[in-house]
Amino acid sequence: MADLGADSKVDFAAHAVLHKWPSLANQRRPDRDSYQVSEGTLDECISVFMAKPAATRHLYEIRTAAQPPLVTEVLSPEHVIELSRLREFL
Template structure:
């Protein structure tokens, strides 16, 4: 994994989006809205600052960086990238 870890560009452009919610559940019938526009690193940090119980309402959108980074990062994926970033 270490070889791939160096391929992640944490300075890549990214945006943090929040899904509209009802009773702390995503409203799939609505469109998510942007709350942060910056770098992947900044979006990961802002995501990690959110209360844990609401993180499932967020996603990060960025350019794909195979094999570790997809266009849309789920909360679980963001947590893994956060751990990788701290490791590096």
């Protein structure tokens, strides 16, 4: 992750939505749309995501307002895990 200077603050209270992709044999179905699982703050959505079994996390993503440079509008599972680590660090 990039250098976490003063300009790299993350607003964990920002509105966010956790989405899940339909799956077949534990693989995303690109022919289907994702659906909302949880809505709340970025912090809450990260907590809900982290409570999911590690083997299924690749089926989820978090959507929120971009907070450059650390937060994009759609957060991949890998990105959510990194933000979870950052949150614990702070």
